[in-house]
Amino acid sequence: EAQVTQNPRYLITVTGKKLTVTCSQNMNHEYMSWYRQDPGLGLRQIYYSMNVEVTDKGDVPEGYKVSRKEKRNFPLILESPSPNQTSLYFCASGRDLYEQYFGPGTRLTVT
Amino acid sequence: AQSVAQPEDQVNVAEGNPLTVKCTYSVSGNPYLFWYVQYPNRGLQFLLKYITGDNLVKGSYGFEAEFNKSQTSFHLKKPSALVSDSALYFCAVRDDNYGQNFVFGPGTRLSVLP
Numbered sequence: 001e002a003q004v005t006q007n008p009r010y011l012i013t014v015t016g017k018k019l020t021v022t023c024s025q026n027m028n029h030e031y032m033s034w035y036r037q038d039p040g041l042g043l044r045q046i047y048y049s050m051n052v053e054v055t056d057k058g059d060v061p062e063g064y065k066v067s068r069k070e071k072r073n074f075p076l077i078l079e080s081p082s083p084n085q086t087s088l089y090f091c092a093s094g095r096d097l098y099e100q101y102f103g104p105g106t107r108l109t110v111t
Numbered sequence: 112a113q114s115v116a117q118p119e120d121q122v123n124v125a126e127g128n129p130l131t132v133k134c135t136y137s138v139s140g141n142p143y144l145f146w147y148v149q150y151p152n153r154g155l156q157f158l159l160k161y162i163t164g165d166n167l168v169k170g171s172y173g174f175e176a177e178f179n180k181s182q183t184s185f186h187l188k189k190p191s192a193l194v195s196d197s198a199l200y201f202c203a204v205r206d207d208n209y210g211q212n213f214v215f216g217p218g219t220r221l222s223v224l225p
Contacts, residue, residue, distance in 0.1 A: 004154075031211065033213070035215070040217055041217060042115075042117075042201060042215040042216050042217040042218050043155075043201065043203075043215040044215070045212060045213055045214070045215075048211055048212070048213075050211055056210070056211065056212075058212055058213075059212070059214070090154055090155065092154075092155075097143070097205060097211055098143065098145075098160050098162060099145075099157045099160060100155075100157065100213075101157070102147075102154035102155040102156070103154050104153065104154050105153075105154055
């Protein structure tokens with residue numbers, strides 16, 4: 001089944017404790033991206049990647065890191081999480097820049 | 112920079128009636144426009160896109176959208192709403208002057224009443 005998977009789906013952590021949210025797609029897509037969803041703000045793009053070893057900042061990259069060492073994986077790293085990073089995070093992938101497939105989401109709470 | 116507005120937080124419509132969810136955008140280059148739907152506790156699902164060509168775009172589940180360049184709008188429509196259409200709808204834009212960056216609107220919650 002073609003899909004984008006994210007792990008974990010739910011995470012509660014404390015300020016400053018490094019965490020990684022994994023994202024993997026099995027569709028051989030070139031494009032991958034991370035978004036955060038906050039009430040009233042919609043989705044905001046954090047980082048995106050057009051190919052292996054090619055990443056670029058979206059609209060809200062501060063406090064986040066990403067890497068694209070393999071085509072199928074695009075992990076999101078929070079080196080020192082803070083409460084304002086409490087949000088719902090979505091990973092997405094696309095064969096091109098015209099249609100994205102979204103993962104199920106990761107709900108992160110930072111206390 | 113590109114931006115997207117969805118002027119209505121909530122749209123209520125009776126089942127069987129036509130529905131419209133509004134979207135306006137601002138770009139400096141040529142716009143690529145998209146609609147996505149989000150059901151409760153799910154990720155977003157692609158509905159339709161406008162890239163170029165015919166201003167009326169047809170998509171999944173009977174939805175369509177009309178691109179209006181002069182009004183910078185891309186409203187989502189459906190001739191006859193179903194209760195199962197109730198969800199959160201997002202309009203998104205990519206400006207070809209800004210590469211691969213996507214900007215989403217804040218979302219409109221559609222409630223279809225039986």
